[in-house]
Amino acid sequence: MHHSFWDKHSHINSIIHRLDCRVKIIVFTLLLLAIVTTPGQDLIRFLLFGTVIMLIIFLSRLPLIYVLKRSLIVIPFVLLIAFFIIFFNGTEVVSSFNIGRFKINVYREGLLVFQNVLCKSWLSVLCLLILAESTEFNYLLKGLEKLRFPRIMILVISFFYRYVFILIDQLDRMRHAVESRGFKAKLARRIKILGSMIGWLFISTYDRAERVYMAMLSRGFTGHIHSFRKFKIGQTDIIFSLVLLSLILYIRIGVF
């Protein structure tokens, strides 16, 4: 495997990394909840949440550029889902332009929905990224287990984590194989080839995932998560969560 695991920064030593992961999970979940329940037009609140998140990144000593870059992966999905709403949803026209013979309207309501989806998804992804990047994966899973998270969900997450990398790995191998054979073709043929490649990708990933699972079984895996990190809620955990939670609460319901 030549890609990086997503908790590759989990060994940094920072206050955020040292927090008990149950505290972290709860605080980040509440932050996420506060963000997604904020009304879409409240740009100021989103800005403040963004500032809090930046502060957490700063405290966690995670490389800022890296986190921001990774958080951008949501943008294509947001665009795909919400971009066209701008032109179709609403009554109040803010501006309009012509493409050929068609008149295109930009609606105010549509813009609001777009802004809403964009802010919320981007900030949420940032939250999740910080949580995942600052916590050793097994420790995170064990934390979920301690918080009585359903066992089946924990297993799904843990396999997702392993298999996503197998998928990427397999994709890499395939890309190299294709490139090394000088893949050039007309568009139609290209699309056809790409289609069968994607099919192959899923089949081969499935087979490898199965072998990885066998390798886990052969070393006595029974579905239990093991982490060596201790669970202990100390002073720092309490102070950190109190400060952050009051900040979150203030931003969410304060008057601006």
Place this chain on the structure above:
Amino acid sequence: MQNIIDVKNLSFSYPDGTVVFKNIDLTVSDGESVGIIGPNGAGKSTLLMLLDGLIDTHNGQIIISGMPMNKKHIPGIREKIGFLFQDPDDQIFMPTVFDNVAFGLANKNISEEDIKEKVTRILNYIGLPNHEKRLANHLSFGQRKLVSLASVLVMEPDIFLLDEPTSNLDRRERRIIIEFISKLEGQAKIIISHDYDALQQLCSKIIIMGDNQILYSGDKKVLSDDAFLNKCKL
């Protein structure tokens, strides 16, 4: 000597209809070291997976260390067996070298101190000292193979199933691995390999698989019988 592996009348086909073997018999006695050779696709890896209870449907009888292969005994059987996979990337599924080697031990509920000590000792032993924190995906192929071997050795199994332990290794890494395997004197071993020199050194008995069956089982002299090997499509 007692048979630690006892296979009778074993037949297996993959769900897609590929017949792998029919009615094969195989015994390995305690401490014995058996080499398996055979052309690509002969079913060598499949046989090892069956012996470790990783493929659960088969016809015939498999008894490991006195335990018949069934749901009840599979955990016990797996505890006895250390399985080195053909492709180390199938066996390396945790971020750091430490996590990978410690995985099996953690499943056995061994205390943290003991695990750390065992992992450190085994990494020193296989020549990767101070590699605990390294990311497994940054290692070379040979190093990943060594880490896989370490993760099997550390469990101290009674039986080793080694699927092509020396393939794709450079001369030095190959020699290191052969040396470790030859030091495992008390345990039973089944070694799949296309590396006849290694088998010559490590095994007392050779099994040749092909045409959905076992074509030969006996003395390792066969490794230099070119006429017979050719007949077995080797």
